[in-house]
Amino acid sequence: MLVVMNKNARPEEIDAVVRAIEERGMTARPIAGGDRVSIGVLYNKGSVDPSPFLGMAGVMDLIPVTRPYKLVSREFKPEDTIIRVGDVAIGNGHLTIMAGPCAIESEVQALTIAEHVKKAGAQMFRGGAFKPRTSPYSFQGLGEAGLKILAKVREETGMPVVTEVMDEENFDLVQEYADVIQIGTRNMQNFSLLRRAGQARKPVLLKRGMSAVIDEWLMAAEYILEGGNTEVILCERGVRTFVKHSRNTLDLSAVPVVRRESHLPIIVDPSHAAGRRDQVIPLSRASVAADAHGLMVEVHHEPDKAMSDGAQSLYPEQFESLCRQVRAIFDISRHEA
Ligand code: PEP
Ligand code: MN
Numbered sequence: 001m002l003v004v005m006n007k008n009a010r011p012e013e014i015d016a017v018v019r020a021i022e023e024r025g026m027t028a029r030p031i032a033g034g035d036r037v038s039i040g041v042l043y044n045k046g047s048v049d050p051s052p053f054l055g056m057a058g059v060m061d062l063i064p065v066t067r068p069y070k071l072v073s074r075e076f077k078p079e080d081t082i083i084r085v086g087d088v089a090i091g092n093g094h095l096t097i098m099a100g101p102c103a104i105e106s107e108v109q110a111l112t113i114a115e116h117v118k119k120a121g122a123q124m125f126r127g128g129a130f131k132p133r134t135s136p137y138s139f140q141g142l143g144e145a146g147l148k149i150l151a152k153v154r155e156e157t158g159m160p161v162v163t164e165v166m167d168e169e170n171f172d173l174v175q176e177y178a179d180v181i182q183i184g185t186r187n188m189q190n191f192s193l194l195r196r197a198g199q200a201r202k203p204v205l206l207k208r209g210m211s212a213v214i215d216e217w218l219m220a221a222e223y224i225l226e227g228g229n230t231e232v233i234l235c236e237r238g239v240r241t242f243v244k245h246s247r248n249t250l251d252l253s254a255v256p257v258v259r260r261e262s263h264l265p266i267i268v269d270p271s272h273a274a275g276r277r278d279q280v281i282p283l284s285r286a287s288v289a290a291d292a293h294g295l296m297v298e299v300h301h302e303p304d305k306a307m308s309d310g311a312q313s314l315y316p317e318q319f320e321s322l323c324r325q326v327r328a329i330f331d332i333s334r335h336e337a
Contacts (some may be wrong), residue, residue: 001048002076003039004061014039014060020052023059023304031077036060040076042226055287067261071231077263079140083203083231085160085179088123090203090233093264095330096294098124098162099319100265102309103131103139104146112301116316118269121323123179124295128301131308132186133274139307154179160310161203162296168196183186185210185237185272188220198227205296210248214257219279221264234258234266235296236287238273244282247275247312250283255290256296267294271312277303281322297322298337 003017014030017039027042027316041048049142050062082091090096098259104110114125140274142149150161160179165171166187174181180203187193188209197204204224208217221232222296236255238248250273258266272282284295300306302314314322 001041001044001050001065002063003041003053003059004063005037005039006060007036007059009037009058009060011294016023017053017056017059020056027063029071030099031071033077034079040065040070040078042070060177067213069222069262071230072218072221072262072264074261075265079263079264081230081265083233083265084085084122085203086158088160090267091293094293095288095327096124096267097122097323097326098126098294098296099299100126100162101128101300101306102271102298102313103128103141103307104149105142105307107149107152109301110149110153111156112157113299113316114157117269117299117300117319119155120316120320121327122297122319123159124158124162125150126182126259127153128167128308129166129177129325132164132166132184133308142276144173144221147174151177165193165197168193170213171196171200175200178202178203180233183207188212188217191223192218194223195227198224198229200229203231203233204229205233205235205267207321208239208251210238210240212239214254214261218258218262222260232264233294234264235269236266236273236292237269246273246279248273248275249288252290255287255292259291265293267296268292271298271309271314275312276307277314277318281318281325284302284322284326285329288329291334295326322327 018028026044029040065075080092097116104127131141151248162180164182165174165176182205238250241249268287270280294314298313299319303310
């Protein structure tokens, strides 16, 4: 249940509702909205009896929550969440493009690609220092040395950096360098990692598990919000199906569904969905037309020599064209909205 307070509810009225909820053995979570505070009721066993709260001073409305997820749901917070990272905003009204190589391979490689993607219009740089690889014999990323290169990219270009954390062991280290912490598809239901991310001081980019339905994905995000970190960006990256013409199948319908169900921003990663460069631009156009709040795209200046995911990495000129095309689509959708 959600207790919606009057616009001019006084702090002591809000406190009284919080106490009334907690006296009944449940947890109260005040959520600041545009012009009023709502108080979410968590850890209720079964449905909540609204009667004790109905007559309380400052209470405007009591809304039953019908979804299994709470803090991530629109029922709890109707307004879109906008996440700010330096000068970059992610969320409704913005189209945020993150780009970079799959893996950081060297300082020269990272800086070269960063300059290209920045010039083309990317606002954030994305590159992996810790890489989840199917084979233990494949390049696993540069680790801390890669994080240091990311810091250098930020310093030289001014772009905030996104990078993946694979385990709790390296969480503090990654958090120290990253502006946005990525949790990858393979870790979407790593609940202890999600709990750790709930305590993080940085926004988290949570990719959809390759076999996860949307409820499971939103529940994974719920772990992070429940832990106290309200800054989560969802990222659709394709789900595993039987087809062979692409690495995964981009689930475009996830975009409108997530936008309806949740206030959190949702971006699309067309690169891991496609697995091949010729599909990346059309899938990007479609994602923006479907109202994604942004894209995360793999780009490499020498994809043939890339240490991972070269086949799906765009050449810098292709990325420049992608940015031009999706910005035009975004402008049309914004005028039509
Ligand atoms: C990545 O973004 O580099 C990555 C490994 O993606 P995913 O977790 O979606 O496979
Ligand atoms: Mn990759």
